[in-house]
Amino acid sequence: MASATLSDTATQTATLSHGVLEPKGLPGGGAACGEWAARFDAIYREAAGDMDRVPWAHRRACPSMIAWLNAEAPALVRCGARAAVVGCGLGMDAAALVERGYDVVALDVSPTAIEWARRLHPAHADMFVQADIFDLPSRLRNRFDLVIEVHTLQALPPEYRSGIASGAASLLSPRGGILLAVCRGREPGTRVEISAGPPFALTRDELVGLMTGCGLSPVREVDEFLDENSPPVRRLRGAFRR
Numbered sequence: 001m002a003s004a005t006l007s008d009t010a011t012q013t014a015t016l017s018h019g020v021l022e023p024k025g026l027p028g029g030g031a032a033c034g035e036w037a038a039r040f041d042a043i044y045r046e047a048a049g050d051m052d053r054v055p056w057a058h059r060r061a062c063p064s065m066i067a068w069l070n071a072e073a074p075a076l077v078r079c080g081a082r083a084a085v086v087g088c089g090l091g092m093d094a095a096a097l098v099e100r101g102y103d104v105v106a107l108d109v110s111p112t113a114i115e116w117a118r119r120l121h122p123a124h125a126d127m128f129v130q131a132d133i134f135d136l137p138s139r140l141r142n143r144f145d146l147v148i149e150v151h152t153l154q155a156l157p158p159e160y161r162s163g164i165a166s167g168a169a170s171l172l173s174p175r176g177g178i179l180l181a182v183c184r185g186r187e188p189g190t191r192v193e194i195s196a197g198p199p200f201a202l203t204r205d206e207l208v209g210l211m212t213g214c215g216l217s218p219v220r221e222v223d224e225f226l227d228e229n230s231p232p233v234r235r236l237r238g239a240f241r242r
Helices: 030-047 063-071 092-101 110-120 120-129 158-170 204-211
Strands: 084-085 103-108 128-130 146-150 178-184 221-225 232-240
Touching: 030 092, 030 110, 030 158, 063 092, 063 110, 063 146, 063 178, 063 232, 084 092, 092 103, 092 146, 103 120, 103 204, 110 120, 110 128, 110 178, 120 128, 158 178, 158 204, 178 204, 204 232
Parallel strands: 084 103, 084 146, 103 128, 146 178
Antiparallel strands: 178 232, 221 232
């Protein structure tokens, strides 16, 4: 299966050095966002190769993404299309896309996560790129037919969501493209408990508003459902078109 070859991934996209983020001070980013990124990277480092010690890590690809790839993606995205996974973590979603024939680049701000993902998926190690969603390199922008965002919007407090959404949308090809977002959902009228997060759940209207604010339109109504966890967790899943 194909994966993108990026010879300079280790240098051009780096925004962290020895686990310490160097924030860019961009809208939606900045020093506070850098502190969050450093916190996430520390969790990967302290896990010392034990996936069970990373709260958000899973040994399989996101079931909601897989269901969408099976049922809807074939009618929306061509076979062999270029795909980007933002906030890729340990790379299970990216690996699933490669298995289906997509030409994949997987992005994460954490250098430890990227190194770990490369070890887990050595046949496709070159697809993993360290990059900051708030300050993406120009060579990645406007390039992809499919962008996958699984649980990245929910990972930071609400004030960072527009920056994450804008960064993800900027990856899409100007000829059109599809962005799939999967996140934890909450009911309208309920408050985000900042002290209890992450994750920081979104309402359906918030998710749609973020994407339309980036110039994207829903392919259809956003799905809202309880997943197969025990106890079940409310999820949102929406595909958006440039």
